[in-house]
Amino acid sequence: MTCWGSEDSELCVRLWLLGYQLLVVPQAEAAHLFRRKHPYAVDRKLTLYNSLRLVFAHFSAERLARVLACLKEDRDFPIAMSLLADSDIWQQRTRLMSQRVHTDDWLCDRFNMMF
Numbered sequence: 123m124t125c126w127g128s129e130d131s132e133l134c135v136r137l138w139l140l141g142y143q144l145l146v147v148p149q150a151e152a153a154h155l156f157r158r159k160h161p162y163a164v165d166r167k168l169t170l171y172n173s174l175r176l177v178f179a180h181f182s183a184e185r186l187a188r189v190l191a192c193l194k195e196d197r198d199f200p201i202a203m204s205l206l207a208d209s210d211i212w213q214q215r216t217r218l219m220s221q222r223v224h225t226d227d228w229l230c231d232r233f234n235m236m237f
Contacts (some may be wrong), residue, residue, distance in 0.1 A: 124172060127172045132172070135229065136180065138224065139226065140192060141222075142223055146207060168202075170198050173205070177190075179210045185226055185237060188237050
């Protein structure tokens, strides 16, 4: 991941597919500083890259194709894909796929995800 955006989703997907459980602790509290404006630049290309990295790392070819079909019209898609092509995503995908306990079909069925 290059910046914030999708890192929490990627961690959750990774843990579930590797056979771990994520538990919610209702008593837990988290503080967050909300601002009217980001104190730093938000680069859509990088947040899209993070989303693409998640689906390339964890999803089957069929599911990946469906996600790409939905995202391909985004104006930042070509740049984000170029960044992804220059990354270690194929090594990461191979490693994660070899360690999986569950498939992405299982994950999508488990959480009623529609892609």
